[in-house]
Amino acid sequence: xxxxxxxxxxxxxLPRGMGGIALLYVEDEADARSxxxxxxxxxYPGLAIYSAENGAAxxxxxxxxxxxxxxxxxxxxxxxGIRMSREIRNLNPDAxxxxxxxxxxxxxxxxxxxxxxxxxxxxxxxxxxxxxxMDKVLEEIVLKxxxxxxxxxxxxxxxxxxxxxxxxxxxxxxxxxxxxEMQWSDEMFRICGVEPGALPSTYLSFLELFLPEDREKIExxxxxxxxxxxxxxxxxxxxxxxxxxxxxxxxxxELLPDQKGRAESVVGTCHDVTELKEAEEQVRxxxxxxxxxxxxRTSLLQTTVxxxxxxxxxxxxxxxxxxxRLEGFCRALIEDCGVCGNPSxxxxxxxxxGVVRQIKLxxxxxxxxxxxxxxxxxxxxxxxxxxARNVAEHLGHEEPGRKVEFIIAGGIRVxxxxxxxxxxxxxxxxxxxxxTSKRERGVIEFGxxxxxxxxxxxxxxNGAGFNMKYADKLFKPFQTxxxxxxxxxxxxxxxxxxxxxVLRHGGRIWAEGEVDRGAxxxxxxxxxxxxxSYLKEG
Amino acid sequence: MAESYILLVxxxxxxxxxxxxxxxxxxxxxxxxxxxxxxxxxxxxxxxxDQSYKQIRLVLLDLKLPKxxxxxxxxxxxSSDELRFLFVVVLTSSDNDLxxxxxxxxxxxxxxxxxxxxxxxxxxxxxxxxx
Numbered sequence: 093x094x095x096x097x098x099x100x101x102x103x104x105x106l107p108r109g110m111g112g113i114a115l116l117y118v119e120d121e122a123d124a125r126s127x128x129x130x131x132x133x134x135x136y137p138g139l140a141i142y143s144a145e146n147g148a149a150x151x152x153x154x155x156x157x158x159x160x161x162x163x164x165x166x167x168x169x170x171x172x173g174i175r176m177s178r179e180i181r182n183l184n185p186d187a188x189x190x191x192x193x194x195x196x197x198x199x200x201x202x203x204x205x206x207x208x209x210x211x212x213x214x215x216x217x218x219x220x221x222x223x224x225x226m227d228k229v230l231e232e233i234v235l236k237x238x239x240x241x242x243x244x245x246x247x248x249x250x251x252x253x254x255x256x257x258x259x260x261x262x263x264x265x266x267x268x269x270x271x272x273e274m275q276w277s278d279e280m281f282r283i284c285g286v287e288p289g290a291l292p293s294t295y296l297s298f299l300e301l302f303l304p305e306d307r308e309k310i311e312x313x314x315x316x317x318x319x320x321x322x323x324x325x326x327x328x329x330x331x332x333x334x335x336x337x338x339x340x341x342x343x344x345x346e347l348l349p350d351q352k353g354r355a356e357s358v359v360g361t362c363h364d365v366t367e368l369k370e371a372e373e374q375v376r377x378x379x380x381x382x383x384x385x386x387x388x389r390t391s392l393l394q395t396t397v398x399x400x401x402x403x404x405x406x407x408x409x410x411x412x413x414x415x416x417r418l419e420g421f422c423r424a425l426i427e428d429c430g431v432c433g434n435p436s437x438x439x440x441x442x443x444x445x446g447v448v449r450q451i452k453l454x455x456x457x458x459x460x461x462x463x464x465x466x467x468x469x470x471x472x473x474x475x476x477x478x479x480a481r482n483v484a485e486h487l488g489h490e491e492p493g494r495k496v497e498f499i500i501a502g503g504i505r506v507x508x509x510x511x512x513x514x515x516x517x518x519x520x521x522x523x524x525x526x527x528t529s530k531r532e533r534g535v536i537e538f539g540x541x542x543x544x545x546x547x548x549x550x551x552x553x554n555g556a557g558f559n560m561k562y563a564d565k566l567f568k569p570f571q572t573x574x575x576x577x578x579x580x581x582x583x584x585x586x587x588x589x590x591x592x593x594v595l596r597h598g599g600r601i602w603a604e605g606e607v608d609r610g611a612x613x614x615x616x617x618x619x620x621x622x623x624x625s626y627l628k629e630g
Numbered sequence: 631m632a633e634s635y636i637l638l639v640x641x642x643x644x645x646x647x648x649x650x651x652x653x654x655x656x657x658x659x660x661x662x663x664x665x666x667x668x669x670x671x672x673x674x675x676x677x678x679x680d681q682s683y684k685q686i687r688l689v690l691l692d693l694k695l696p697k698x699x700x701x702x703x704x705x706x707x708x709s710s711d712e713l714r715f716l717f718v719v720v721l722t723s724s725d726n727d728l729x730x731x732x733x734x735x736x737x738x739x740x741x742x743x744x745x746x747x748x749x750x751x752x753x754x755x756x757x758x759x760x761x
Contacts, residue, residue: 423748
């Protein structure tokens with residue numbers, strides 16, 4: 093046995109990433125066995141090495157560890173190398189066996205060829221020769237493993253592609269132009285309602301899948317694919333399944349040139365969009381229905397509004413003349429009955445005049461109320477905090493003797509009509525001012541709160557409050573819930589106007605309160621209220 | 631001195647009555663009543679012929695009238711050589727801005743909305759009664 097060449101050291105390391113390779117060395121001569129095993133271990137760090145002293149022990153060892161490489165002596169007691177190799181080959185036809193032999197006779201060679209021993213190293217052992225054989229075998233193993241890994245990856249991605257196609261209902265196909273042959277993915281077959289491979293894969297049978305009136309679209313898709321300068325388009329076609337059902341598919345085709353750039357094939361996809369199309373159709377019909385209803389309701393609303401319009405015209409114009417006449421007659425009566433001597437006469441005339449004044453007040457109130465329902469809104473940003481502070485200041489100036497604390501939250505900005513919102517704030521704060529008049533120390537608060545996920549605004553006071561069972565009456569015109577004379581002043585339509593204004597801003601208003609424990613008026617406003625008016629222009 | 635008149639053109643009998651009553655309280659003039667625009671124009675035409683139009687101190691004119699409107703009566707007055715200088719006061723319940731503008735253009739002494747007629751009518755009457 094000669095010394096290993098110095099330059100071999102470290103070069104026989106296992107190829108990168110090839111951990112887990114094992115070698116079984118079978119040799120009956122103990123010194124040689126340990127020496128060679130040591131030498132291999134030194135040159136191939138990372139290689140697992142098992143050794144056995146004869147064929148029988150080697151076979152047991154093989155069955156236990158299934159090493160990639162078996163290096164064996166031929167002449168051994170108990171079981172020789174040839175027999176062991178045969179047995180190993182039976183267990184694993186791919187086993188790589190290196191024979192270490194002094195034999196060169198024909199019978200040995202025949203046996204070795206028969207068993208499939210492709211590599212051998214002659215005795216006496218030459219390390220250079222051994223390592224070159226080892227390198228060759230290892231390289232084969234590495235290559236084999238690489239190929240296996242690639243195959244595994246390919247079949248994995250094929251499996252994924254097929255699953256993805258199945259999940260997405262997306263089939264694919266490829267048409268070879270010169271031959272007319274086609275390849276279809278499994279999903280392509282399934283979309284057409286047949287088992288994969290159940291139809292001949294030709295362009296003709298492909299065309300026949302579609303409804304006759306849609307076949308021209310397929311031809312067009314093919315022509316478009318060939319005309320490279322054309323932008324890629326898609327076509328919706330209908331597939332007729334053998335069971336008679338019809339599927340809507342979206343076909344896309346693209347030219348696939350061969351390696352020399354010749355127009356050899358067209359590849360494409362076939363996407364089953366039946367359900368998508370149905371859903372789309374449903375959405376469209378729902379939308380259309382909704383639009384029709386909106387149009388209907390709008391016209392109903394417009395009718396109602398114009399009826400309201402003519403009604404309010406009737407009140408503010410047609411009714412005014414007779415009321416003015418009535419007023420004139422009352423006046424005439426009062427003036428002329430001074431001489432009549434009957435005191436009831438004059439009193440009745442005066443009270444009649446009072447009634448006429450009431451009628452005129454109601455008519456004026458009605459006109460202002462309808463004004464808020466009809467007028468055009470000019471939407472802009474309004475600083476409600478600033479409006480509240482300003483209104484509070486005015487109230488304070490009017491009655492400087494009152495002790496009222498205003499707590500006004502800052503930075504409340506909304507979108508709305510500045511004039512209308514100011515009117516609303518004037519009424520709400522004015523109301524709070526009025527109903528805290530009997531308090532030693534009034535507290536009026538304006539702020540913002542979250543109500544059912546939306547922003548709401550509130551005006552709260554510690555004044556007279558109200559009984560919640562009258563809460564509905566608060567916003568109706570001329571409905572008062574306090575005894576006449578208890579809180580004088582006010583038109584009886586203040587809150588009704590606020591209600592109108594809030595409605596015009598797409599909001600809601602309500603009140604919470606308790607007798608003698610104050611009231612809170614809460615309102616919301618649409619974030620982007622519509623400008624203009626409900627009435628048609630002109 | 632010949633009698634002088636106030637011509638009241640008013641279709642509503644109640645309004646005519648009330649206006650006459652107010653006129654009677656502050657003016658000595660006799661009230662001539664025309665109950666629509668046609669009657670007013672005919673009356674004015676006759677008064678032009680017999681020259682009695684000169685005795686008209688004031689025309690109180692409603693705008694909304696049957697047959698011929700108050701505005702047309704006003705136009706007829708302003709386009710007549712004889713009548714063009716007559717004092718006219720409009721008494722109306724119309725708040726139509728165009729009507730009002732047109733009336734001021736044609737020349738009126740005042741434009742009175744009916745619901746507040748009484749006091750203002752009295753003051754207008756007193757003003758032109760002194761003239």
